[in-house]
Amino acid sequence: MDITAPQVLVVDDDAEIRKLLARYVQEQGFRVLLASKCAEVHERIVTNQIDLIVLDVMLPDGSGLDLCRDLRAARSNIPIILLTALQEDVDRIIGLEIGADDYLGKPFNPRELVARIRAVLRRGIIARAAPPAGVLYQFDDFVADPSTRSVRGRDGADISLTGAEFDLLVIFLDRPGRVLSRDQLLDLTGRSHGGVLDRSIDVLVSRLRRKLSRDGAQPMFKSVRNGGYQFSAKVSMPDGPA
Template sequence: MSTQAPQILVADDDSEIRKLLARYMREQGFRVLLASSCMEVSEKIVLHQLDLIILDVMLPDGSGLDLCRDLRAARSNIPIILLTALQEDVDRIIGLEIGADDYLGKPFNPRELAARVRAVLRRGVNARPEPRPTGLYQFEDFVVDPSLRSVRDPQGRTITLTGAEFDLLIIFLDRPGRVLSREQLLDLAGRSGADVLDRSIDVLVSRLRRKLSNDSAPQLFKAIRNGGYQFAARVSTVDGRP
């Protein structure tokens, strides 16, 4: 029996864009709900099980950036793709810093948006990954469970990560000590088609540094000049394999 198609919410104040995206995304096999304001987005989140939100930055009753920030502050892990007409790279980076999983600048090709939606869903928190044979990862008294997609700090508290943050962490944990270039990380994260100016890897590493900060632990993610990043801590698994 086939599984139910992912349900996505398209939030944009332009009725023509909403109609276009609704028609195209349904043709691509998605179930689609629509919203034209921050208030409608909040209502849909309460009433429906959403797999992903396509969120315009400029909405009539507020900013999509503020709404994204509020959702992450409320520990919502619903994947979010921002639609933005802002051309400055720094504005797009702000969206990623506050917890968005991806962004796409207007005007855009609906085919590219659909591809990004699929990529985010593949790596997102709503995916159902197969249990990994290596079990739990451990480093600096942190414990990571890939099958549950959970992270616990040395005090046993759960650390909330977005889907993109968690998948990037797993990439590093699978390759401790290796220097990984931004291009390698983009490819391993399924974002090899990202824009040349896309600094999402830098933003995600910065967010992981902040969330996994520990006064007693060394710098976990080392920036290597002209190289990329290196996960510096020793990583082991529950059965003791390094």
């Protein structure tokens, strides 16, 4: 096994499912670690370099949703794909709202899971590769630094964004004033593979609005009827770190 291959942590309380997924994901060229409960996930993260987590929602010592929320609260940006038996769209959207990068409903084809793993990892690689080092985006009272994938206010306070939120923000920062449809945003974020809801973009925009809102300020993300979204704030790119 290539020691430079991405390492995937598969978390499921069903031993047979863990064994099946581990074998298939390894056959596709990934390294795999396994966990059956929340406590083991924390142990694996501390002792290993994890590139992506495949996380079941139902675990014996807690909810995968709560674990996802805790990881994001701790500012972990490890990509997370949720495995869920929940059939309602609203339940799946909750997973996206708390910071998951994607989800897959049970039962599923392992080939689709691997396709989603590759898509999520590819989005991260693309995001890290561009724009060039040293480029900063200044907008409203915030500065975004793609090299560190961070956003901070003028007071220096960090704004905690998930990987998916930051990727979407940069797409808007690169296209200020343009109306972008949900389909365009899905394509640009690499989330356009089968089964992804248009609502996932709505969820991400809603989260960005909440995290980047200021009392009395005009909204940066405008909803355009039958169109999509428009980033209305002025964007500048000052030289060097702010």
